[in-house]
Amino acid sequence: MSRSRLRLLLACLAALAIVIPLAWMWQASLVPATYSVMDMGTLDYGGGPEPAAGAMDHGSSGDMGDMGDMGDMDMAGMEHGATTSVADLVTKADGPPDVAVDLVAAQGEVTLASGRKVPGYTLNGTSPGPQIDARQGDLVEVTVRNESVTDGMTLHWHGVDVPNADDGVAGVTQDAVAVGEEHTYRFVAEQAGTYWYHSHQVSHEQVIGGLFGALVVHPARGSRNAADSDTVEAMAVAHTYSGTRTLNGEEGDVPFVAEPGQRVRVRVVNTDNGPTQVWAGGPYVVRAVDGYDLVEPTPVTDRSVTLTGGARLDIEVAVPDDGSAVRLHVGGATALVLGPEGSVAPEVTQPTEKLDLLSYGSPADLPFDVSDPDRTFDYDIGRRPGFLDGRPGLWWTVNGKMFPDVPMYVVREGDVVVMRIHNGTSEDHPMHLHGHHAVVLSRDGVAATGSPWWVDSLAVDPDETYEIAFVADNPGLWMDHCHNLPHAKEGLVAHLMYEGVDTPYRVGGALENQPE
Structure with a gap:
């Protein structure tokens, strides 16, 4: 063989050594x-007991290609045996609702308070959509009609531990609501607090575009946590529309009329993908995080507090006695100005120090024992190049694997679960577990020493490691994903699955369900 032919042969072999693995990776993705979603990734039992043989056979990503030929057949039901459908996990309460709301979702333009119009989505003609107010124990019924959202839509009750059938995740707990169709959500508002609702169909576009609103569950009358007559409440719903920061849909300073000496409980909601800083022009108290009141919180001065994407803070501020106003900043471009009508609040720069919720407030006993959990899971966040559904790029990973080869965390009802979340990337991630609240046990090995810090949306910064714990007390199939929604679209999503639960819904298909 001549040298030229040998060189050509070697070059071809070298090319094949590159092309064949790439082709295999592309095909496997x-x-x-x-x-x-029941058939993606691998089952992770967290060291707990596994179901009886054959009771829960689970597909793997390697089998997913064969599923494409099955159409809309109930593969999960065939593979997993007799199970409870998420569609049957509904509120048991009968009778008329205490709170009934009708919403109409539309696609088109959002008109900001300045009059500027931006492309987006509305509910009943506005964004944010109407605020829904309920009282603890109320039966809430919300019917949404899709007037013109072309990709379909849903409503997810962010932070509200609703029954699984009402979680509002397209392709997991329901089908997307198509144009001209409607869907009714029905749940008991059991936990008082500040929450919000938003679409979970093409959420990385629809939430950014304005398909969301606030939900406030007020404490039951006469309860220990009911607001006293000296405290008034204000909303501060932060959202960025086409690069413009707003509070309650308004730009710049947003006035809120309050009398001298009056205390204002400001319910702050961050609907954006990234974190924002909150601070005040005077002392403030963080009363609640993600719907849970803190134990014996103390006044804070010269510090800001981080509010991650999807999270909420209830912050109490006292209006000055001298007739002036106080400014509560939510990010650098927007502020709520609290004071008498026409009063002026002095400018205040962002503090350099941050409040650490790990040691804020007073400790209290937890309602369950975390010393010997039934399940212990790892959620390691990484990033690497590869293919995601045939597309080359730099994608997020969970426990070293890319979607769809992500873990399915399996629990039994009643399990005490400890989850370790590690962020091995250079970006922060607001991690959101549906259907449950978790308590923070530690950060980077340092144990929590303040008030029990309950979260449903937790900021995990680069190189940070958190340990959180929760009780598996809400059966279903639940998303556990990054609430920087483009990150979820890029593969940073896993699920928490209860034994004996299955779903009849499918991602994709004729209804084009796209939860992210």
Whole structure:
């Protein structure tokens, strides 16, 4: 063989050594046009007991390609045996609702308070959509009609531990609501607090575009946590529309009329993908985080507090006695100005120090024992190049693997669960577990020493490691994902699955369910 032919042969072999693995990786990354989330990734039992043989056979990503030929057949039901459908996990309360709300979702333009129009989505003609107010124990019924959202839409009750059928995740707990169709959500508002609702269909576009609103569950009358007559409440719903920061849909300073000496409980909601800093022009008290009141919180001065994407803070501020106003900043471009009508609040720069919720407030006993958990899970966040559904790029990973080869965390009802979340990337991630609240046990090995810090949306910064714990007390199939929604679209999503629960819904398919 001549040298030229040998060189050509070697070059071809070298090319094949590159092309064949790449072709295999591309093929392995493909996701079928329709599939059940029950059949992705691998089952992770967290060191707990596994179900009896054959009771819960689980597909793997390697099998997903075969599912594409099954159409809309109930593969999960065939593979997993007799189970409870998420569609049957509903509120048991009968009778008329205490709170009934009708919403109409539309796609088009959002008109900001300045009059500027931006493309987006509205509910009943506005964004944010109407605030929904309920009292603890109320039966809430919300019917949404999709007037013109072309991709379909849903409503997810962010932070509200609703029954699984009402979680509002397209392709997991329901089908997307198509144009001209409607869907009714029905749940008991059991936990008082500050929450919000938003679409969970093409959420990385629809939430950013304005398809959301606030939900406030007020404490039951006469309860220990009921607001006293000297305290008034204000909303501060932060959102960025096409690069413009707003509070309650308004730009710049947003006035709120309050009398001298009056205390104002400001319910702050961060609907954006990234974190924001909150601080005041005077002392303030963080009363609640993600719907849970803190134990014996103390006044804070010269510090800001981080509010991650999807999270909420209830912050109490006292209006000055001298007739002036106080400014509560939510990010650098927007502020709520609290004081008498026409009063002026002095400017205040962002503090350099941050409040650490790990040691804020007073400790209290937890309602469950975390010393010997039933399940212990790892959620390691990484990033690496590869293919995601045939697309090359730099993608997020969970425990070293890219979607759809992500873990399915399996629990039994009643389990005490400890989860370790590590962020091995250079970006922060607001991690959101549906259907449950978790308590923070430690950060980077340092144990929590303040008030029990309950979260449903937790900021995990680069190189940070958190340990959180929760009780598996809400059966279903629940998303556990990054609430920087483009990150979820890029693969940073896993699920928490209860034994004996299955879903009839499919991602993709004729209804084009796209939860992220």
